[in-house]
Each structure stands twice: as structure tokens, then as C-alpha cells.
Amino acid sequence: MPTDSVTLVEMAPRDGLQNEALLVSTAIKIELIERLARSGLTRIEAASFVSPKWVPQMADGQAVLLGIKRQPQVSYGALTPNLQGLKAALVAGADQVAVFTAASESFCQHNINASIATSLDRFAPLLALAKQSQIPVRGYVSTALDCPYEGAVSPTAVAKVARDLYQLGCDEISLGDTLGTGTPQRVIAMLHAVSQEVPMAQLAVHFHDTYGQALANVYAALEQGIRIIDSSVAGLGGCPYAPGAAGNLATEDLVYLLEGLGLKTGVSLASLVQTGRWISTQLGRRNGSKVGLAWMK
Numbered sequence: 001m002p003t004d005s006v007t008l009v010e011m012a013p014r015d016g017l018q019n020e021a022l023l024v025s026t027a028i029k030i031e032l033i034e035r036l037a038r039s040g041l042t043r044i045e046a047a048s049f050v051s052p053k054w055v056p057q058m059a060d061g062q063a064v065l066l067g068i069k070r071q072p073q074v075s076y077g078a079l080t081p082n083l084q085g086l087k088a089a090l091v092a093g094a095d096q097v098a099v100f101t102a103a104s105e106s107f108c109q110h111n112i113n114a115s116i117a118t119s120l121d122r123f124a125p126l127l128a129l130a131k132q133s134q135i136p137v138r139g140y141v142s143t144a145l146d147c148p149y150e151g152a153v154s155p156t157a158v159a160k161v162a163r164d165l166y167q168l169g170c171d172e173i174s175l176g177d178t179l180g181t182g183t184p185q186r187v188i189a190m191l192h193a194v195s196q197e198v199p200m201a202q203l204a205v206h207f208h209d210t211y212g213q214a215l216a217n218v219y220a221a222l223e224q225g226i227r228i229i230d231s232s233v234a235g236l237g238g239c240p241y242a243p244g245a246a247g248n249l250a251t252e253d254l255v256y257l258l259e260g261l262g263l264k265t266g267v268s269l270a271s272l273v274q275t276g277r278w279i280s281t282q283l284g285r286r287n288g289s290k291v292g293l294a295w296m297k
């Protein structure tokens with residue numbers, strides 16, 4: 001594997017917290033984001049401008065984005081399901097936004113109350129306004145391996161949605177193993193299909209760690225040429241509409257792997273470990289990072 005660098009996209013403030021049962025205060029969210037930025041992460045998904053009826057935990061997105069002390073080298077992103085969400089994200093000063101759909105119809109319907117085709121129709125005006133505002137747009141494809149309602153999802157179906165998002169104008173496509181059931185051979189097959197439609201350099205992977213395969217899946221994806229990886233400090237995370245799914249791959253564990261491979265991340269592992277321990281204490285949760293638990297320095 002060649003020595004080069006990997007871009008990490010930090011999910012903890014958004015994917016990490018959206019499914020927490022108890023409401024997390026705006027102040028804790030802001031402190032989490034500021035700590036993550038200080039550890040060297042340059043892309044942080046900070047908020048979500050979705051319906052507060054659907055995801056109450058993310059209702060304070062505007063206060064969070066307006067409240068953080070910004071670091072100039074950091075891009076603060078937000079999830080936006082529709083034009084209404086984008087407009088709110090722009091007012092709050094998001095540097096990047098993300099639209100999200102799925103490769104399986106049932107998950108898409110459960111998650112955003114729309115078919116895949118309808119979701120793409122909604123994204124068209126959003127992308128037009130984002131381009132006009134010079135805001136990069138990420139597109140998520142959830143259920144890129146398995147769907148909680150339909151089972152295995154074919155690589156062809158994933159490739160089709162990824163292509164549609166790319167053709168709509170998304171700058172980057174993140175492929176989500178929403179359930180965390182994937183294994184490396186399936187990841188390779190999926191990436192092989194998707195990379196026929198979207199250049200590998202514009203693809204990211206997003207693994208949940210339900211079955212403990214996330215790091216193995218990352219390794220397989222790196223070997224295919226992936227260099228953008230989503231993760232969440234302390235392994236926080238979960239989608240309210242993906243029953244049974246565990247948190248995201250822990251950022252600490254990812255950085256430990258990447259450093260071991262000689263790949264640069266620009267992130268301080270020591271600082272991340274501290275942040276992972278801090279947020280786990282704040283939430284009263286067991287730290288989901290193996291490195292975070294083992295780190296002795």
C-alpha cells in the first residue's frame with residue numbers, strides 16, 4: 001500500500017449524537033466540535049437540518065453552528081434533506097452540506113419518507129442553490145451493503161444511486177454500511193461496481209461497527225484506493241431508522257490503523273483519545289473505541 005494521506009470525516013457531533021435517547025445540550029455539542037477540531041480533524045459533520053419531529057436530538061443545529069469558535073482550516077458540515085434544510089444550514093454558516101438517500105427503497109422510505117426517485121428530485125434544487133452559494137455537497141448512499149427491511153443490497157443498485165447523485169452534481173459520495181453487517185469481500189465488490197460510475201477519488205466509506213468488521217472493511221477499501229473515510233470518536237453513532245445498528249467505526253481505532261500503515265491523517269491520536277473519553281463520560285456511555293480504552297500514554 002503506498003504511503004500517502006487519508007482524509008477523515010468526523011461524524012460524532014451528527015451521526016454520533018442523533019440517536020442518543022437523552023437530549024444532549026448545545027454546550028456539550030459545541031465543546032465536542034471544538035475539541036475535535038483541536039485534535040487536527042479538518043472535516044467535521046457538525047449538525048443536521050432535518051425535521052425536529054423526526055430527529056429531535058438535532059433540533060439545535062443552528063445554535064450549534066453559530067456557537068462554535070471556528071478554526072479556519074476546518075470545514076463544518078451539515079446534513080440537509082431538502083431545500084428547507086439547506087436554507088437553514090446556509091444561514092447557520094455550514095461550509096459543506098450533505099444530502100442523503102439510500103440504495104434500498106424501504107430504508108429510504110423509513111428514513112426520509114420518500115422513494116429514492118423522489119429524494120433525488122428533491123436534491124436537484126438543493127444542489128442548484130448550493131452550487132450558486134459555492135458550498136460543496138456530499139451525497140450519502142445508505143444501505144450500501146444491507147438494508148434492515150430488505151436484506152442484501154446488490155452492488156448494481158448502489159452504483160446506480162451513486163451515479164445519479166454524482167450526475168446531479170454531488171462532489172463526493174459516501175457509501176454507508178448503515179447496519180454494520182458488511183465484510184471485506186462484499187465491500188470490494190460494491191466498490192468495484194460503484195467506481196465504474198464515480199471516480200474512486202470522490203468516494204468515501206462510512207462503516208458502522210455492529211459486527212466488528214469496520215476496520216477490516218476499511219483496510220479492504222484502502223486497498224481499492226479509497227482515501228476518504230468517515231468515523232466517529234468513541235464509536236458513537238447510529239441511525240434512528242436502522243434498528244439494531246451499532247455506532248460508527250471509532251476515529252481513534254481508525255487513526256491507529258492508518259498510522260500503523262504509514263498513512264498520514266494530520267490528527268493527534270492522544271488528543272482524540274482524550275476527547276473520546278470526555279464525551280463518553282458526558283453521555284454516561286462505555287467508550288466504544290478499543291484504542292480509547294487501551295491507551296496508556
Ligand SMILES: CC(C)(COP(=O)([O-])OP(=O)([O-])OC[C@H]1O[C@@H](n2cnc3c(N)ncnc32)[C@H](O)[C@@H]1OP(=O)([O-])[O-])[C@@H](O)C(=O)NCCC(=O)NCCSC(=O)C[C@@](C)(O)CC(=O)[O-]
Nearest residue numbers: 049050051054055081084085111112113140142176178239
Ligand atoms: C426528510 C423529512 C423532512 C421529510 O419529512 P416529511 O414529514 O415527509 O416532510 P414534509 O415536507 O411533509 O414536512 C413535514 C414537516 O417537517 C418540516 N420540515 C421539513 N423539512 C425540514 C427541515 N429540513 N428542517 C426542519 N423542518 C423540516 C416541515 O416544515 C413540516 O413542518 P410542520 O408544517 O408539520 O410543522 C424527514 O423525513 C426527515 O427529517 N428525515 C430525517 C431523518 C434523519 O435525519 N435520519 C438520520 C440521518 S441519515 C443517517 O444517519 C445515515 C448516514 C447518512 O449516516 C449514512 C449511513 O450510515 O447509512
